[in-house]
Amino acid sequence: MSKALERRAKLRESLIQTAEKSMSVGGLTGLKTRELAREIGVANGAVYNLVDDMDELILRVGSRTLARLDASLTAAESNGPALPQETLVRIAVAYCDFAAENLELWRALFEHRMAPGKPVPEWAISEQMNLFRHIYQPLADLFPERTPAELGVTARSLFSAVHGMVLLGLEQKLIAVPVDALRKEIAVIVGAMVDGLTEPSKTK
Incomplete structure (x- = not known):
């Protein structure tokens, strides 16, 4: 060089x-x-x-944020043996913790909008989608009969639920929730959601 x-x-x-x-x-x-x-x-x-422009700069910063989030979720997964249900709860709580500790950078991942008519680069989309593997694999273990497409929908649904709770819980307004309380609520609700998903399988 x-x-x-x-x-x-x-x-x-x-x-x-x-x-x-x-x-x-x-x-x-x-x-x-x-x-x-x-x-x-x-x-x-x-x-x-x-x-190239501010969009690229923001995406490059976002790439670093996603890499650190990926590492946090990986650490949560590998924190001792666990059933798939327990792994999903760990991941959800780790996501909450990361958002609380990196609030502005985490918000920027979702607040940034590309210039009108400009698509998000494929490399950035790939990095974002790669994180869904943390949810996808425990779900695949829980529901081996489901197709990849079905598992993908469930993974996105679980993420949306957790993300919504974190987003509202960390909002710096009247609806803000103390992080410790938010972590407990997320653990309870994710556990209940997974139990609800597996219940139909148990009754067949």
């Missing part, structure tokens, strides 16, 4: 890290091109020599 390319790679990494730091404090609204350029020591316009 030439020195010029090496310098660009280092500046690009510095830009993404600086953007991540800014977003961790102020969310998407805390991301200012001029401030980012000053932090990494380049001219304002030079930011767009490192990334």
Whole structure:
């Protein structure tokens, strides 16, 4: 790699890290091109020599957030032997904990919207979809008779339920719920949902 390319790679990494730091404090609204350029020591316009646009920069920060979320869910899965039901509860609670500890970066994953008419890149979609394996595999163990498509729908439904609880529970308004209480509620409700899903199979 030439020195010029090496310098660009280092500046690009510095830009993404600086953007991540800014977003961790102020969310998407805390991301200012001029401030980012000053932090990494380049001219304002030079930011767009490192990334295509702000959409790419936000997605690159999101990629780092997703990687850390993936690691947190993996750690929850491997925290000792467990039945599939217990694994799903662990994953849900780990998701809640990650969101609480990385609130602004977690919110940015769902608040960011691409510029009108601009699709989300395939690499970003792939990273997002890859996380569903944490839910999919325990469900596959619970319901070996279900097709991949059916398991995919159930995985998305469980995620939507947990995500909704976390989103509302961590909202910094009157409906906010203390994290410890939210963790307990999520564990109870996910457990009840899984029991409800398996009950029809038990009665056949």
